[in-house]
Amino acid sequence: MTDVTAKIAPTSSEIASVRDLMRIVIVGHVDHGKSTLVGRLFHDTGSLPDGRFEAIKAQSEKRGVPFEWAFLMDALQAERDQGITIDTSQIWFKTDARDYTIIDAPGHKEFLKNMITGAAQSDAALLIIDAHEGVKEQSKRHGYLLHLMGIKQVAVAVNKMDLAGYDQKKFDDIEREYRAYLTSIGVTPTFVIPVSAREGDNIVTQSATMSWYKGPTVVKALDSFISGKPETEAPLRLPVQDVYKFDQRRIIAGRIETGRIAVGDELIFSPSNKKARVKTIEYWSTIPGAKAPTASEAGYSVGITLDEQIFVERGEIASHVETAPVETDVFRARIFWLGHEPMVLGKAYKLKLGTLEAQVTVQSIERIIDTSDLSNSASSQVERNQVAEVVLRSRRMLALDSFIDLPATGRFVLVEKFDIAGGGIISMDGYSDQRDAITARGTNITRAEHTITEEARAFRNGHKGGVLWFTGLSGAGKSTLAMALEKRLFDKGYHVYVLDGDNVRHGLNANLSFSPEDRTENIRRVGEVAALFERAGTLVITAFISPYRSDRDRAREAAGTGFHEIYVKADVATCETRDPKGLYAKARSGEIKDFTGISAPYEAPETPELVIDTASTDLEECLHQLVSYVEAKFRV
Amino acid sequence: MDRLDQLESQSVYIFREAFNRIENIAMLWSLGKDSNVMIWLARKAFLGHVPFPVMHVDTERKFPEMYEFRDRYAKEWGLNFIRELCPPIESTDETLPPAARSAARKTEGLKLAIKKHGFNALFAGIRRDEEATRAKERVFSPRGLAGQWDFKDQPPEFWDQYKTDFPPGTHIRVHPLLHWTEIDIWLYTQREQIPTIPLYFTNNGLRYRSLGDKDITNPVKSNASTIEEIIQELRTTKVSERSGRAMDHESEDAFERLRADGYL
Numbered sequence: 001m002t003d004v005t006a007k008i009a010p011t012s013s014e015i016a017s018v019r020d021l022m023r024i025v026i027v028g029h030v031d032h033g034k035s036t037l038v039g040r041l042f043h044d045t046g047s048l049p050d051g052r053f054e055a056i057k058a059q060s061e062k063r064g065v066p067f068e069w070a071f072l073m074d075a076l077q078a079e080r081d082q083g084i085t086i087d088t089s090q091i092w093f094k095t096d097a098r099d100y101t102i103i104d105a106p107g108h109k110e111f112l113k114n115m116i117t118g119a120a121q122s123d124a125a126l127l128i129i130d131a132h133e134g135v136k137e138q139s140k141r142h143g144y145l146l147h148l149m150g151i152k153q154v155a156v157a158v159n160k161m162d163l164a165g166y167d168q169k170k171f172d173d174i175e176r177e178y179r180a181y182l183t184s185i186g187v188t189p190t191f192v193i194p195v196s197a198r199e200g201d202n203i204v205t206q207s208a209t210m211s212w213y214k215g216p217t218v219v220k221a222l223d224s225f226i227s228g229k230p231e232t233e234a235p236l237r238l239p240v241q242d243v244y245k246f247d248q249r250r251i252i253a254g255r256i257e258t259g260r261i262a263v264g265d266e267l268i269f270s271p272s273n274k275k276a277r278v279k280t281i282e283y284w285s286t287i288p289g290a291k292a293p294t295a296s297e298a299g300y301s302v303g304i305t306l307d308e309q310i311f312v313e314r315g316e317i318a319s320h321v322e323t324a325p326v327e328t329d330v331f332r333a334r335i336f337w338l339g340h341e342p343m344v345l346g347k348a349y350k351l352k353l354g355t356l357e358a359q360v361t362v363q364s365i366e367r368i369i370d371t372s373d374l375s376n377s378a379s380s381q382v383e384r385n386q387v388a389e390v391v392l393r394s395r396r397m398l399a400l401d402s403f404i405d406l407p408a409t410g411r412f413v414l415v416e417k418f419d420i421a422g423g424g425i426i427s428m429d430g431y432s433d434q435r436d437a438i439t440a441r442g443t444n445i446t447r448a449e450h451t452i453t454e455e456a457r458a459f460r461n462g463h464k465g466g467v468l469w470f471t472g473l474s475g476a477g478k479s480t481l482a483m484a485l486e487k488r489l490f491d492k493g494y495h496v497y498v499l500d501g502d503n504v505r506h507g508l509n510a511n512l513s514f515s516p517e518d519r520t521e522n523i524r525r526v527g528e529v530a531a532l533f534e535r536a537g538t539l540v541i542t543a544f545i546s547p548y549r550s551d552r553d554r555a556r557e558a559a560g561t562g563f564h565e566i567y568v569k570a571d572v573a574t575c576e577t578r579d580p581k582g583l584y585a586k587a588r589s590g591e592i593k594d595f596t597g598i599s600a601p602y603e604a605p606e607t608p609e610l611v612i613d614t615a616s617t618d619l620e621e622c623l624h625q626l627v628s629y630v631e632a633k634f635r636v
Numbered sequence: 637m638d639r640l641d642q643l644e645s646q647s648v649y650i651f652r653e654a655f656n657r658i659e660n661i662a663m664l665w666s667l668g669k670d671s672n673v674m675i676w677l678a679r680k681a682f683l684g685h686v687p688f689p690v691m692h693v694d695t696e697r698k699f700p701e702m703y704e705f706r707d708r709y710a711k712e713w714g715l716n717f718i719r720e721l722c723p724p725i726e727s728t729d730e731t732l733p734p735a736a737r738s739a740a741r742k743t744e745g746l747k748l749a750i751k752k753h754g755f756n757a758l759f760a761g762i763r764r765d766e767e768a769t770r771a772k773e774r775v776f777s778p779r780g781l782a783g784q785w786d787f788k789d790q791p792p793e794f795w796d797q798y799k800t801d802f803p804p805g806t807h808i809r810v811h812p813l814l815h816w817t818e819i820d821i822w823l824y825t826q827r828e829q830i831p832t833i834p835l836y837f838t839n840n841g842l843r844y845r846s847l848g849d850k851d852i853t854n855p856v857k858s859n860a861s862t863i864e865e866i867i868q869e870l871r872t873t874k875v876s877e878r879s880g881r882a883m884d885h886e887s888e889d890a891f892e893r894l895r896a897d898g899y900l
Binding site: 018 | 637638639640641642644645648649652653655656676679680681682683684685687764765768769771772774787788790791792793794795797799801802803817823827828829830874875876888889892
């Protein structure tokens, strides 16, 4: 401001200026004085609304307690009556530097989920320790969780110095102990400040009684925090949130978590690995003169259109081709558990990572971490409020990042039944990116060119090559039909061959187990072999349960246009009454685990080329349908 | 990216999550400054469209200016507009103080409207800085079968992962403006040039900061005749926004009781 009048009546541009906002969470052990500190902060900065001080006074008197600052944020009757903060709350104040949202987080162990809810919304944290009581269980747990949530800016206030006789030695001891703890988990506190929230020492004004302390007050420490800015320089991550077709436009909607995007950029969508270019960045605005943007960056929620009509859906991550996210179906994670029921080894949970949802199972619980001394222990379950390192496995490929590389796409929550029961951050330590293994078939390999065309082979054989991919439950009749069909077609002069599960596992796939990932690999190899047969001009019939849609889609991709998905359909009850190999009985008794249809999912085809209903149709009629289909589709 | 851009982007994200995850959702339109911003943000989120019904639960006791505003902009903005009436005052809890009883009437109207249309969720334009129990709200806030709010055991909510799995019969309130402040609303209204009811501006030294039923809403002293002047006033005032709303102040827990019972 340049002159006196401007101070009295600021210009309109000044009034309407948008001030910087920083969100600070106040954490610490129960009763260490979080609420009192917030009250003092508001009082001494003149931020209390009119009448609020008097209202708190009345509420305190009504309950026969001395003036209670906690009532400023403890809005609920139950909180005031019990003198305990149950849920996180927010309140606003400002300094000359900027605006603040102060987030109060409950210190009671019982309400850890609410502490997490508060802390996750903050840019920085102020951690309170009682000088009298010293470093307690929640002081450490909260410090650890801040680190886990990726909050890097932390200041520590050692409170109730008045009760500790403003003793420097007492402060030094606590500072040394707590700094050592934070350092051991990789956090460097910006400041450790001796304060008395009750007396107002070092909150807004420098303490006269603690002249030995030369550092900043709490307010100055808050002002020294740096506002978090979106990561525009990191690789692009645009998780697809939805696809809109409200009008003639097909708009892919999502928020840019990191990086930048521009019209013309080539994008790859993971894990489907489809590519297209950005055609437009859509917008709607009533601001005069607003124009459609040609570029955007981290933090913005956008809608884009593509130059090609590829099928992408919610949960995929758009990125640039060279800097795509990791693709994997297994990862390591450090988790905190909030569920009423413990997390159990081998159990399945719903993973939500950005906009993606997928089923994961707990493959291993590596260790339970004691946040007070960082010691490890082994367990087959993770209890409520515990922190642990686990390995999670998905039934399908996921696109994600290590938390250390890109936090926004490297963290997730787990849902049990209807509730978020835990959260975690991803580490790919010991696991490889499977993108290359599956999608790029070796960049320096070019396919040898045959001099005999597929048409020439088809002409000699009298039919085209192809893959008849039978899928269905165990006992649906896949093998029976495959063998009978092979015979019929052979008799009609077809070059035909059945790739059967058991036969393949005796040789080609002898090194594979029945674990989910080996099953996927089993199907992948069968798909590739079937594709080779097809190119050789043979009609291949495969008979595998192949329960996962993604596995079958991969086989279709390998084979190309000659791939025909045939759903051999019969419900579980029908299959179970047939049970030719006695497998259902074993699955029911628990002798066989992960049995499709009983304890593992079967993802029925959505758009199979042919459905053969063996529950209501007899064998001869089924065969008739199949032969007619083959004659129509493959005969030259 | 400034603070308004950040607020806008977060609200757009919330709108898109709710629209994707929840079938049969509608927006509550109280005609006030906040819910007009909310309509704007929906149009941002869905690129000019508001792809769900916009409902006014009418107490029939609003100011005439509010009804004029509603009738004009429901058409102009091309909204799929629904109007539902509140039941008579006799249907509410008679132990409540008078103004709270009036507010409870709106809660009843709301419950009836939800039932009639079978909405699983409603967008509501409440903000944390308005009132201390709202400060404890979640963005996706589940309600019981009778519309009640279990504030003692709210779901965890972090990393923009909202509660989107519910047992059948649960009703959800979605709050796209929860993280906005009163000043933010005016800054954004100014930036986006969103139409505003004239009652917010001074008339003989008085203006309304918050609009409700005319018999239980009082103006505050103010000479602010432009949005700039409103913002200037808000930057220095120590009077709370809802000080003119009688139902908040009849007893210590009046508003908490209303909210626990399903009020916004």
